Amino acid sequence: MRETMPWLQLRLQTTKQYAEETSDVLMDIGALSVTFMDAEDQPILEPAPGETPLWENVVIQALFEADVDTNEVLEQWKLAALSEHSQVGEFEILEDKDWEREWMDRFEPMCFGDRLWICPSWKPVVDENAVNILLDPGLAFGTGTHPTTALCLKWLDAADVNDKVVIDYGCGSGILAIAALKLGAKKVYAVDIDPQAILATKDNAERNNVADERLLVGMPEILKEKSQADILLANILAEPLRNLIQEIYDLCKPHGRIALSGLLTTQSDELIAIYQQRFQMEEPVFQNEWARLTGIKVNN
Secondary structure, X not given: OOOOXXXXXXXXXXXXXXXXXXXXXXXXXXXXXXXXXXXXXXXXXXXXXXXXXXXXEEEEEEEEEOOOOHHHHXXXXXXXXXXXXXXXXXXXXXXXXXXXXXXXXXXXXXXXXXXXEEEEOOOOOOOOOOEEEEEOOOOOOOXXXXXXXXXXXXXXXXXXXXXXEEEEEOOOOOHHHHHHHHOOOOEEEEEOXXXXXXXXXXXHHHHXXXXXXXXXXXXXXXXXXXXXXXXXXXXXXXHHHHHOHHHHHHHEEEEEEEEEEEEEHHHHHHHHHHHOOOEEEOOOEEEOOEEEEEEEEOOO
16 A cells, blocks of 8 residues: 655745746755645636746745754745745645545546536446446546536537537547547547647547547648548637638538637637638537637538
């Protein structure tokens, strides 16, 4: 059995200007790890490539070994030139846990629509007759818990997918591609620019017994032949959706349907205005602060 031990955690609050330097000082005086957190629920959206943005006010959590001399750490911190720019809390004991096991214990089967379920593979399915997708922990991509994925799954559950060609553009874990196949799609293209997403999709397809000739997984280059789809799903961000309108239009068959997500409610009007040039757009659907847009291709 895995042996656990407690850690000591010190919380500080500072500003964006001093966060990186504060982190360096904490590491110099013995911190094992440092985590930045938002102090005021300030959203950061779509950072530029290579950019690591921070919030205006930052909470820093520093983790130390349980036997560290806390008085010595605090004395060293007071001597640091940056101490006047931070509010320092007290040390607290942080119980060590098997976090993966903790996550596994809490991840329950989830239903999307009338028949589609996302099920952790280590727990029994709720309904053997439902459309069940099995997922494991440890993936860097969607499990259905995020509102944008949930919005797309609910739409798929209600859509007529049977015998259709589907493109999952930005497939991540492949959850939407697998759902489309299990709902009766004839052919699904799952594409992503991240090799880890492609690997995750292939692994999940194997787990769900859909890794066959109906599923083609790869980089967007696999769509160079302009294989047109009856349904195109794109659960990505607003900026790529802005830039991909021509590509998405070209990849849809006449009267093909699109479902777009990964955008905020505040971005929906702009995206609808852009896509109305090529698609007959429908009323957006919202969940929390996230939006899903759907439409039908208009032949110009």
